Structure formats: structure tokens, C-alpha cells
Amino acid sequence: IGEEALKKIQEAADLKELNDARVAYLGKKSPIQAAMKQMRDMSKEERANFGKISNEVKQSIAKKVEAKKAELEALALEAKIQSEDIDISLPSRRLPAGSLHPITIVKNDLENLFLGMGYEVAEGPEVETDHYNFELMNLPKGHPARDMQDTFYIDENTLMRTHTSPVQAHVMLDKIANGGAQPIKVICPGKTYRRDDDDATHSHQFAQCEGLVVDKNITMADLKGTLELFVKKMFGEKREIRLRPSYFPFTEPSVEVDISCGNCGGKGCSMCKGTGWIEILGAGMVNPHVLEMCGYDPKEWQGFAFGIGLERVAMLKYDIDNIRDFYNDDLRFLNQFSGEE
Numbered sequence: 001i002g003e004e005a006l007k008k009i010q011e012a013a014d015l016k017e018l019n020d021a022r023v024a025y026l027g028k029k030s031p032i033q034a035a036m037k038q039m040r041d042m043s044k045e046e047r048a049n050f051g052k053i054s055n056e057v058k059q060s061i062a063k064k065v066e067a068k069k070a071e072l073e074a075l076a077l078e079a080k081i082q083s084e085d086i087d088i089s090l091p092s093r094r095l096p097a098g099s100l101h102p103i104t105i106v107k108n109d110l111e112n113l114f115l116g117m118g119y120e121v122a123e124g125p126e127v128e129t130d131h132y133n134f135e136l137m138n139l140p141k142g143h144p145a146r147d148m149q150d151t152f153y154i155d156e157n158t159l160m161r162t163h164t165s166p167v168q169a170h171v172m173l174d175k176i177a178n179g180g181a182q183p184i185k186v187i188c189p190g191k192t193y194r195r196d197d198d199d200a201t202h203s204h205q206f207a208q209c210e211g212l213v214v215d216k217n218i219t220m221a222d223l224k225g226t227l228e229l230f231v232k233k234m235f236g237e238k239r240e241i242r243l244r245p246s247y248f249p250f251t252e253p254s255v256e257v258d259i260s261c262g263n264c265g266g267k268g269c270s271m272c273k274g275t276g277w278i279e280i281l282g283a284g285m286v287n288p289h290v291l292e293m294c295g296y297d298p299k300e301w302q303g304f305a306f307g308i309g310l311e312r313v314a315m316l317k318y319d320i321d322n323i324r325d326f327y328n329d330d331l332r333f334l335n336q337f338s339g340e341e
């Protein structure tokens with residue numbers, strides 16, 4: 001019986017056949033079980049002998065069943081793996097990618113452009129002291145020009161910065177504290193805040209990029225050349241700039257800079273309100289008093305500075321007519337910039 005059982009088990013083609021064989025040879029109705037029933041009629045020695053042999057046979061059958069089961073399971077797994085073959089050459093499913101915000105794109109463009117001209121990028125705090133935001137920028141308490149830049153106050157002496165110009169003072173005073181007066185060439189992009197009423201071109205929170213160059217023998221020609229290069233690289237070679245006299249307490253002389261309208265080519269249209277020119281930034285020669293307050297001797301050092309509104313640049317570059325579009329988080333608007341770097 002044992003040999004016949006082992007043979008049947010070995011021949012089992014799948015787990016079902018194996019189970020049938022197991023039931024047939026180890027189950028209640030199996031020939032071994034039937035033979036064991038006859039043990040009652042045997043003598044003591046015969047019974048012991050028969051019991052020993054039939055137990056050995058049962059154990060060897062059970063062992064064989066286990067071994068065969070493991071073998072069949074391994075085969076079944078292998079077959080499953082083969083049938084579920086993964087084709088690693090199939091293209092993967094594309095995850096929807098986000099896009100850079102247009103203001104970030106413009107900020108990156110500006111950084112790359114000025115880094116290429118040998119500038120460094122500096123950062124300053126958005127929560128600023130009155131001292132840096134106004135006093136060191138030649139706007140003492142009670143100065144009428146403070147009204148143009150009303151802001152959100154944390155307390156009497158702490159506020160949300162109204163422009164990136166205070167970073168000028170941080171950079172200059174840092175140099176003085178670390179080795180004394182030395183040439184400076186930095187841009188400082190970042191967020192700015194004003195208590196302006198929101199409309200199509202104004203927001204209570206916006207972004208600026210400051211530029212500051214301090215060295216010996218710096219003139220207005222250096223400022224104009226730098227801005228011309230910036231405008232042509234940012235908006236195209238055909239664009240011209242125009243400087244108009246203006247006033248900022250921290251620069252003297254001060255200018256407002258316009259670029260020729262890209263829409264009508266300078267002839268006059270609704271975008272430039274018929275003038276052919278669009279205002280883009282404020283700039284000027286660093287006021288000697290500011291240099292002095294920040295530790296630079298104005299008899300030895302001169303500088304120029306400029307402050308660019310990033311939303312304004314993005315609106316001109318991408319032909320956007322409402323500044324609110326930048327802050328509404330509408331994916332239909334933002335997705336238009338995917339693929340831009």
C-alpha cells in the first residue's frame with residue numbers, strides 16, 4: 001500500500017490530485033485505516049509489530065504529501081509569475097506635473113540675467129524695522145514721502161517692508177561689519193507689502209527686485225547701460241528705454257524708467273495709453289546721505305540703485321492685464337505657464 005501511495009502522490013499533477021491521493025491513503029476510508037481495524041484480532045506481539053509498521057507507512061506518506069505540496073506550490077507560483085510577466089519596456093504613466101508661478105519664472109529670469117553680469121543675490125527680512133525700511137533710506141519720521149508707502153505695522157517700530165530698498169542698507173552695513181567698505185554688486189528679489197487698495201495694477205502684497213551697485217567712479221551712464229541691457233534681454237532687442245526725472249528720498253538724482261510699448265512699437269495704443277511708453281521701474285544714484293548712514297564715505301564711493309516691480313514685468317512679458325490673476329490660484333491661468341522654466 002505504501003509504495004502504491006508514494007507512486008500516486010508523486011504522479012499528482014496539481015494540488016487537487018494531491019489532495020485526492022492524501023484522502024485516499026490517509027483518510028478514514030483508506031486501506032491503512034481498514035487494515036488497522038483488524039489489529040483487534042491480533043496477538044500482542046503481532047499488534048505491536050503491525051502498529052509500528054503502519055505508523056511508519058503513514059508518516060512516510062504524510063511526509064511525501066508535504067514535499068509534493070511544496071513542489072506543486074512552487075510550480076504554481078512560477079506559472080503565475082510567468083503569466084503576469086511585466087513588460088519593463090512599456091512607457092510609464094505620466095503624472096500630471098505642476099508649473100512654476102509666473103512671478104517665480106520672472107524672478108528666476110532676473111536672477112540668471114544679473115548673475116551673468118557678475119551680481120550676487122542677497123535677501124533681507126520681510127518683517128522689517130522702521131529704521132531700515134524708512135530711516136536708513138533717508139525717510140525720517142514725519143517725512144511726507146512716507147505717505148506714499150503706508151504699510152502694515154506689527155508694532156510702532158516693526159512693519160511689513162514696503163519695498164526691497166532696505167536690503168541695500170543690510171548689504172552695505174554687513175560689508176562695513178565684515179572687512180570695511182568694499183565694492184557691491186547685488187540684486188535682492190522678494191515680497192513687499194503696502195496699504196494700497198487692490199485694483200487691476202495694484203496689490204497689497206507684491207514682489208520687487210532691488211539692484212545695488214557701489215564702487216568708485218560709478219556714474220549715471222553705468223545705470224542707464226545696465227537697465228538697457230536688462231530690458232533688451234528681458235523683453236527683446238527692439239525695446240528702448242527712456243529715463244524721466246523723478247523723486248525718491250534714497251536716490252539723487254532719481255529717475256522713472258519707461259520701456260517702449262511692445263504692442264504698438266511706440267506709435268501709441270491702449271496698452272501704453274497712446275504714449276508709446278510703459279513705466280517699469282524706479283532708479284537713481286544712491287543718495288550720498290544714505291551711503292554715509294550705511295558707513296560708506298560718499299567722497300570716495302558712489303552707487304546706483306533700482307527697484308523693479310516683478311508683477312509689472314510679468315504682466316508686460318505675458319500680456320496679462322489684471323494683477324489679481326497672479327494671486328487667485330486659478331489652475332486654468334497657472335497651467336498656461338507649464339513648460340516655461
Ligand code: FA5
Pocket residue numbers: 162163164165194196201202203204205206207208210248251254279280281282283284305306307308309310311312
Ligand atoms: C520703490 O519702491 C523704490 N524703492 C524703487 C527704487 C529703488 C527707486 C531703488 C530708486 C532706487 P515705487 O514705489 O515706485 O518705488 O515702486 C517700484 C515698483 O514697484 C513700481 O514701479 C511698481 O512696478 C511696483 N509697485 C509699487 N506698488 C505696487 C503695488 N501696490 N502693487 C504692485 N506693484 C507695485
